[in-house]
Amino acid sequence: MTQSAPLSPTARSTLTRKKDRAAQDRTALYQVLDEAFVCHVGLVLHDSPVVVPTGYGRDGDTLYVHGSTGSGNVRQAAQGVDVCVTVTIVDGIVYARSVNNHSMNYRSAVVHGRAHQVTDPAEKLHGLWVLTRHLSPGSWEHAREPNARELAAVAVLSLDLTEASVKVRSGEPVDEPEDLAHGTAWAGVLPVRTMFGEPESASYVPAGAAVPGHVAGRTLSREPGR
Amino acid sequence: MTQSAPLSPTARSTLTRKKDRAAQDRTALYQVLDEAFVCHVGLVLHDSPVVVPTGYGRDGDTLYVHGSTGSGNVRQAAQGVDVCVTVTIVDGIVYARSVNNHSMNYRSAVVHGRAHQVTDPAEKLHGLWVLTRHLSPGSWEHAREPNARELAAVAVLSLDLTEASVKVRSGEPVDEPEDLAHGTAWAGVLPVRTMFGEPESASYVPAGAAVPGHVAGRTLSREPGR
Numbered sequence: 001m002t003q004s005a006p007l008s009p010t011a012r013s014t015l016t017r018k019k020d021r022a023a024q025d026r027t028a029l030y031q032v033l034d035e036a037f038v039c040h041v042g043l044v045l046h047d048s049p050v051v052v053p054t055g056y057g058r059d060g061d062t063l064y065v066h067g068s069t070g071s072g073n074v075r076q077a078a079q080g081v082d083v084c085v086t087v088t089i090v091d092g093i094v095y096a097r098s099v100n101n102h103s104m105n106y107r108s109a110v111v112h113g114r115a116h117q118v119t120d121p122a123e124k125l126h127g128l129w130v131l132t133r134h135l136s137p138g139s140w141e142h143a144r145e146p147n148a149r150e151l152a153a154v155a156v157l158s159l160d161l162t163e164a165s166v167k168v169r170s171g172e173p174v175d176e177p178e179d180l181a182h183g184t185a186w187a188g189v190l191p192v193r194t195m196f197g198e199p200e201s202a203s204y205v206p207a208g209a210a211v212p213g214h215v216a217g218r219t220l221s222r223e224p225g226r
Numbered sequence: 227m228t229q230s231a232p233l234s235p236t237a238r239s240t241l242t243r244k245k246d247r248a249a250q251d252r253t254a255l256y257q258v259l260d261e262a263f264v265c266h267v268g269l270v271l272h273d274s275p276v277v278v279p280t281g282y283g284r285d286g287d288t289l290y291v292h293g294s295t296g297s298g299n300v301r302q303a304a305q306g307v308d309v310c311v312t313v314t315i316v317d318g319i320v321y322a323r324s325v326n327n328h329s330m331n332y333r334s335a336v337v338h339g340r341a342h343q344v345t346d347p348a349e350k351l352h353g354l355w356v357l358t359r360h361l362s363p364g365s366w367e368h369a370r371e372p373n374a375r376e377l378a379a380v381a382v383l384s385l386d387l388t389e390a391s392v393k394v395r396s397g398e399p400v401d402e403p404e405d406l407a408h409g410t411a412w413a414g415v416l417p418v419r420t421m422f423g424e425p426e427s428a429s430y431v432p433a434g435a436a437v438p439g440h441v442a443g444r445t446l447s448r449e450p451g452r
Contacts, residue, residue: 037316037330037418040266042277049275051268053314053334088279090263092423093362095441099354099369100376102362104263108279128325136319136328143325143411150326172428180430185369186438187431191423192263197318202398202413204406212412215321 028166032087032109033058035220037135041065042084045076056085057127057134061161063111064118064127069155077157078117085111085159093190096173097183103169105189111164118156127156138214194220254392258313258335259284261446263361267291268310271302282311283353283360287387289337290344290353295381303383304343311337311385319416322399323409329395331415337390341383353382364440420446 039056042049052073056065063085067074077083092105118124125146132140146154173187196218199211210216259265265282268275278299282291289311293300303309318331344350351372358366372380399413422444425437436442 037319038314038332040268040277040279040312040314042266042268042275042310044270044275048308048338049268049270049310051266051277051310051312051336053266053312053332055330082274084268084275084277086266086277086279088264088266093263095362095365095369097369098372098376099358099366100372100380102358102365102369104281104361106264106279110277112274132325132328135330136321139321139328140325143321143323143328144405144409146324146326150324154326172426175428175430179370183370186435186441187428188437188441189426189428190441190444191426193421193423195419195421197417197419200398200415200417202401202415204401205413209412211414215412215414215416218416 025166028107028168029109029161029164030058032089032107032166033063033161034134036087036089039063039065039085039087041073041077042086043073043077043081045073055131055135056087057131058161059126059130062130063159063161064130064156065115065159066128066131066154066156069153071155074155074157077115078155080114080116083113083115083159085113089194090192091170092192094169094173095187095190097175097179097185097187101173101175101179103173105170105192107166107168107170109164109166111159111161113159113161113163115157115159118158121151123158124151124156127158128154131156136214137218138212142212142214196220251392254333254394255335255387255390256284258315258333258392259289259387260360262313262315265289265291265311265313267299267303268312269299269303269307271299281357281361282313283357284387285352285356288356289385289387290356290382291341291385292354292357292380292382295379297381300381300383303341304381306340306342309339309341309385311339315420316418317396318418320395320399321413321416323401323405323411323413327399327401327405329399331396331418333392333394333396335390335392337385337387339385339387339389341385344382344384347377349384350377350382353384354380357382362440363444364438368438368440422446 038053042051088108090106094103199215264279268277314334316332320329
């Protein structure tokens, strides 16, 4: 079961703009994180901001990301420096009667904190399991588990979801009174949807081999996990 | 016509990992930027990294983003500080015979530079036109153009695409020789696709009004613009 608690915004996670879009609700945070595949990790490297896309997984109020132990960005993030992790889902293009009121429907989560490198072997394996469950549910049970050499080459970082904010824009456009009264332009929403296509077997999979159910029957998660 | 030139990587835009994925080609950069809707802008605010999702548009080798003049992030970015803008498109989930070789097919563009606030009125209007052309092509001609009050409330920032890198992973999984020889797990790619749904007219659009062609006939751009 999900323990739902209000988000705990601090100065940097408190929205200064469009506060009406701040759905300060942990369930909304979980839904965004559980539906998307990629997060954007921001950190400061040699005094410059760097934004790196990467896969992730969530277990309760912990976010796990992984990377190569040889990556400079991963090494920097592992040192416990401040990071900002942002996940965005685009839900639609919002057409208004004025160009200025055009917008996008979206859901985004922003997490601030310090990432920690997971060194305990059991927790590291757990982190990889969480990542795998999120990105390719069923694969941990179906595919070969990581061996010692593979585990040594991967770095797993964890980040607390304590300091987080969620921003949502949904619904129809908001037009100015004069455009509502006198405008004739079309206004509305063009939905943007992410879908899975037909699975494509690798060339080395025997011809005619069935695609397993955890792939063939996979649907996009819109419900939060635990 | 697109003038195609090799990207000019510097130390921070040169990939240190997976160099084979670095498609150092300006056309690839344009394709990623022209297909996605949202970029993630990273900057340093009060010594912490901040990653903000926002819409954008590209004109040649200039990226335009906009935001409210009241936004702290926008004000910071407008001061000419270093920013990092990352755009990521997920193309598929890659299932391998080992958990460790699971991956994602994706295309990502990373741009480093200093954003500049566009103050010249004609260039500001041009930047908004570029943004509108990208996010909702046809809307500039169909909807009411921005008035003076609206123009004053929006900040337009420009960023040179000089220092950029593109990273692409595509194709089937790469498995270990022992898994190729002895593994029986399924391996392949589950494609991830972004599609438009059916347009939804706003409640204040007269019933029966036709959805204009620039919305009803819109397809996802996979070809670079100029």
